[in-house]
Amino acid sequence: MKITVFNGSPWGERGHTHIMAEEFEKGAVQAGAKCRNVLLVSKKIQPCNECGTCMFKTPGVCRMKDDMPELISEFVDSDIVVFATPVFIDNVTALMKTFIDRLLPVLEPHYEKDSNGEYRRRKRYKTYPKFAVISSCAMPEQSNFQVLRLYFRRMARTMHTEVVGEIYRGAAGLLLLSEKEFRFKPMVDKYKELLRASGKELVEIGRIGPNTTERLEQPLIDSDEYVAYANKMWDQLLTERRTPAFAASR
Structure with missing residues (x-):
């Protein structure tokens, strides 16, 4: 099984989303999958202007000269594609949206009509990869992923496929904080173990099952406790006029 993770975080390897994807991949590889993690921030991707060239003039081929031909080949050749993105203003990042477009x-x-009688574009390829989603959000509630849940399910319908795994993590700041605040480390280590198990399960049975999904949705920490800690940290950063450590080099 070939799994490709397209990571749309502008923080690349330094972000919460990469930590989640990396642990997920470890489990998938353990189960025998071949994984590739593509950091979209390192690729040249111009925005689509829907000029119609790829539809009519050169069917299936975009006129823009950038890294997308390679990424589209990777997409089509995969058995499962994982869209990994943090939540930016209730949606995917601009980088991820540009890639998807x-x-x-x-x-x-x-x-043509789908099985529910709703129109969509026809297939260009015989088969398409199944979809999985990995997303992080600094705020604690899982309700912050409502838009993404609907978006990727709608996108899967458009792309003639299905979503076979969803991993959404509120209070994702803990994943980085645990490196310095050791009181958070046990809960984060336990969550990383669950991420590895979800990757393994996806490979072994073809999807992340409901029991594992339910466990992935459980809070890592009481929301009020997390917010109190976060606000204290924001106050300190404001006083010192500096950005968080993971963002300092950008």
């Missing part, structure tokens, strides 16, 4: 060449221009 540029996947348009994998579809044909003609419309």
Whole structure:
């Protein structure tokens, strides 16, 4: 099984999302999958302007000269594609959205009805990869992922596939804080173990099952305790006029 993780975090390897994806991949590899982690921040991806070239003039091929042809090949050749993104203002990052928009060449221009009688574009390829989602959010509630849950399920319908795994983590700041605040380390280590188990399960049974998904949704810490700690840290950063350590080099 080939799994490709497209990470749309502008923080790349320094962000919460990468930590989650990395642990997930460890479990998938343990179960026999071949994984590749693509950091979109390191790629040149221009925004789609829907000029129609990939639909009509050169079917399936975009006119823009950047890294997307390689990424589209990686997408199509995968058994499972994982979209990894932090939540920015209740949605995916601009980087992830730009990448997704540029996947348009994998579809044909003609419309057809799906099994529910709703129109979508026809397939350009015989098969498409299954989808999984990994997302992090600094705020604690799982309700912060409502838009992403719907977005990726709708996108899967558009792309003639299905979502076979969803991993959403509120209070994701703990994943980085645990490196300095050792009182958070036990809960984060336990969560990382669950991430590895979810990657393994996805490979072994083809999806992340409901029991594992339910465990992934459980809070790592009381929301009020987390927010009190976070606000204290924000006050300190404001006083010192500096950014968080993981953002300091950008």
